[in-house]
């Protein structure tokens with residue numbers, strides 16, 4: 001019997017490197033208030049192209065988004081699900097699949113939550129579930145709270161201007 005097999009079984013699985021992406025203002029055009037439903041959801045022009053390049057560099061993609069409009073009663077989980085099904089479909093058909101989407105439905109108007117950014121719970125859960133190494137991962141967001149939620153877990157951040165071309169920011173994510 002080859003004893004090396006015994007040890008191979010206990011080998012650690014390699015950890016993934018991820019790009020965590022805020023949604024509104026990074027993936028889709030943010031009119032600077034809420035994206036209420038799929039009719040208001042427009043993917044920004046360079047997003048898919050950027051994801052293709054980043055995928056070639058070995059990254060997986062996870063969306064981390066605050067959807068406090070739910071707590072405020074502006075829209076519901078169903079509208080969010082419809083948007084996210086569509087986004088997954090578009091990414092899938094472009095061969096840049098989204099590994100997972102985390103959203104926080106909470107807002108301070110209804111009480112505090114550790115999941116709502118700048119809370120780090122969504123990023124922590126993603127790292128644990130998918131065996132992601134924070135040190136080789138990035139968070140891209142258009143608000144400081146996006147950067148802060150990931151920094152708390154040791155993930156580096158790239159702060160972009162809202163609705164800017166994502167492709168202009170991907171150089172440092174190698």
Ligand SMILES: [Mg+2]
Nearest residue numbers: 022024025142
């Ligand atoms: Mg945003």
